[in-house]
Amino acid sequence: MLIDCPWCGPRSEREFRCGGEGHIVRPETPDAVDDTVWADYLFYRDNPKGLGYERWLHRFGCGRWFNVVRSTTDHRLAAVYGMSDPRPELGGDR
């Protein structure tokens, strides 16, 4: 894949590390949630066929993390955006 790092522009996949699903929210007060909620945060992922949210690290580049929307069927990157940017809607072509 060619990944369009928000800081460095398009670079080879070899320079990056995929950090798994994006927009996983850590419970605000972990002590206050039950084991099911905590397990959901730790282990349960959507693993969609088609477009999904991921976070990536430009490990051998600028060292910055960022979000992408990527299709797991054809590796197409539908969106690249910063860690603090709002999550784009996936729309109907998911």
Added chain:
Amino acid sequence: MSGGRVAGGVAIDRSRTIRFRWAGRDYTGFAGDTLASALLANGVSLFGRSFKYHRPRGLLAAGLDEPNAIVQLERGAATIPNLKASYVELYDELYAQPVNAWPSVNFDLMAVNALFKRFIPAAFYYKTFMWPNWLLFEPLIRKAAGLGQSPKNADPDIYAQLSAHCDALVIGGGIAGLAAALAAGRTGRRVMLVTGGAHWGGRFAGSEELVESKPAQAWIASALRELADLPNVALHNRTLATGHYDDGLVALCERVTDHMPLADRTGARQRLWRVRAGEVILATGAFERPLAFANNDLPGIMLAGAAAVYLHRYGVLVGRQLVIATNNDSGWHAAVSLAKAGARIVAIVDARTAPPPTLLATADAMGIAVRCGAAPERAVGGKRVRAVKVAALDAQGRLSGKSEHFACDTLLMSGGWNPAVHLHSQAGGGLRLDSALQSFLPNPRDGILSLGGAAGDFSIDSTLVAARGRVTDPVNAPVRPIWSLSRTAEPDPLAWVDFQNDVTAGDIAIAARENFRSVEHLKRYTTLGMATDQGKISNVSGIGVLSQLLSRPMEAIGTTRFRPPYDPTAIGVFAGHRVGDGLVPRRRLALDHRHVAAGARIEEYGGWMRPVAYPRAGETEAQAIAREVRAVRTGVGLVESSPLGKIEVKGPDAAAFLDRIYVNTISTLKPGRCRYALMLNENGTIFDDGIVTRLAEDHFLVGTTSGHVAAIAEILEEWLQCEWPGLRVLTQDVTTCWAVLNLAGPKARDVLDALDSSIDFGAAAFPHMQHREGEIAGIRARVARISFSGELSYEIAVPWRDVDPLWTALTAAGEPHGLTPFGIEALMTMRIEKGFLHVGSETDGATQPQDVGFAALLAKKKSDFIGRRSTQRPDSLRDGRRQLVGIAVDGTQPAEVGAHIVGVGRKAAIGSDGWITSSAWSPTIDAPVALAMVNDGAARIGEAVRIWDLGRWREGRIVERCRYDPEGARLDV
């Protein structure tokens, strides 16, 4: 009578004779020949034995699709298995053997397998050898059924790798590729044109075809001249595209020296190119399909297009007396070329009832017998075809009526053409069935363009138009689909579909009967399209046979997705320089040369080359370790600890951030103080430990284990960037900015006091677990009073470049005190005596802080930190978890790490209570010492246990972890 050299051949240079050796005999050929063309020119028609049945096999094809003539090139370390004779360029003193003949190609003991053909159908191996044990049969089967021999020695060759970028990568050096490169090159785009073989021009090189009114060879020559003059175009022959990945990434394998005599080769043998192209243009041509009739695998039966290539490119006539069997026009064109070169065409047999009248007229004018609506039923012959029986085809495509006998020495066949869609498919491109070609065409895909044969366009004119960017809609005369020829609905069990894997139409029928009806199942059940073939010859035909058997359209059966590599590629190409010492860089300590000079034995620990110990003359390693331990316990020792991880964490929120990272509370640490701290991952598992130092209010030095520093630096950034972007914190891994010498032992202070320093090392001025910055012997230093040995100890960090004078100063000042350099093993022995945790030895992926004595620490902290919630799960809170304890082992030998701890009166078979995690001989207490993780261990101190290792039992006792100075009195001095 068989083939031989005739006039023509654009690739060969008749002025240069090449000597080579094949299957134990000497031959000659010409420069430019392949091994296959040279052997054909010498009249050789038997090239090997088949994979399963050891049937005699000859050449079928002229390129990478060759399934039969598989050779083992060269001997010893230089040997390479499974090359296609049609793709091996001839060089002086070349040495090659067929892969599948034992003891010789002409007398093959294994041919007995052929007698049992009816008993070795599809999936025979799976079914027959499942019981009692496949492993019993495997070595025998491997000998009987196999390709070449892997080299036994390490690969002596060098492989290079490089990256390239271009606007357009054109793959394929035929007419289509040359035209596409010209069109792109003339616009000024950066173009790379690559072709797998040595020669340019593809299938039409040297042929009678006209290209833009010029003879093909003249057009090719002028195209190459123009391309060579374009500065923005790079041409690479002997460069095969093997993999096509996402977003225009293509792997090319360039054979740099493979065509040279062994003695002349220097430098890299092959080169991996990683090309990122704006557009990938696939001009990869097409593969001709065989026809499936009985005995279609006899030597002397060849693809018609291959015979034309041998003639035009190498001036080799494959036979003298030919029958051509075809279902499309191309077989006729080959017949005409070969007839002009002097072959006698016995007959042209066309499955179509009405071939184009122009072809019929040409054959008539040349006096060639023609049979329309007919096909071969059976080839006759032993080690070479002698005749072919031909019968008429009825409306259903079955053979019927009386068969006709044609004597011949060669049978050429053409069952139609399959566009080479492999690279298109590898990159995720879809395929669709073309009913005229009865084959699969590439669907349009952004950034990928297929041209010429690869796009199912077999017209030169149309291809030239398409190469200039115009959209064309090539129209092909429909072939007559005849996937397997027999007189009944049942395919012939001796009609080969996949020659290399010995899969016949009959095997496909068995698979269909047993309900292996998807193409992926068919492939795995019959092995169709596996090995080096990867579907080049067999894929579409196999789908065709299955479609016929199941009366389902081919598109409903589907195609397999092609995967890289397109052709077998040496692992060395992918490894490049990353072999041996090039695999992982060896990291050397700042004072490596000093350690070596001091007699250290150096070994690798977590990527660092570190002193194990410094054995003196006549001393064993164990004796050296014991001496070094005693020196530190009673005097003073010096060890280099530079690999210890050092990460600076700075900013107004640094303390708050580290509170969230560590089990310990860091924000209460005062500047100039150190604290041992434990780091978990979010699962509550211990991830790392180390000393955290507060250098200033907003500035921390995070100490990590040597092996984990890179991972921790990355994790700290991940939390900061992804979870807490609001925290004002910067991190920087400074591990290799600072070299560290650790001076340890009761006389350590005496050594430092003897040096000129701005730091007061007095016990009250600089207590244990504190940190000072200053100068020692004129060198800027950061000094921490921390200890992994259990003795008074100073870790002195100085800029990496300044450590040599520090070593000199310390060893000089230490001499009166008997200062002893010590290695990792002495340090590890001392930490086991002290019962200190070593992350990765005592801990595994399930170890939590409460298991190693930090339950109180865990309970004390009020605020949240990484992993805390996971230490409150039911499994974390249950009684009886494995806990870190010491083990006193009876006898004089240390216990094995990994040995099981078993309660007295129990046997290993009914369960282990835990295991030894660290073990050493303790010179200090003169006994073996060990640490172990034991179920409910803390409550079992004093209990006698048995220790089991690989059938050996020993006795021992659970004890406290710390066996030396448990009060820590020696630290507080």
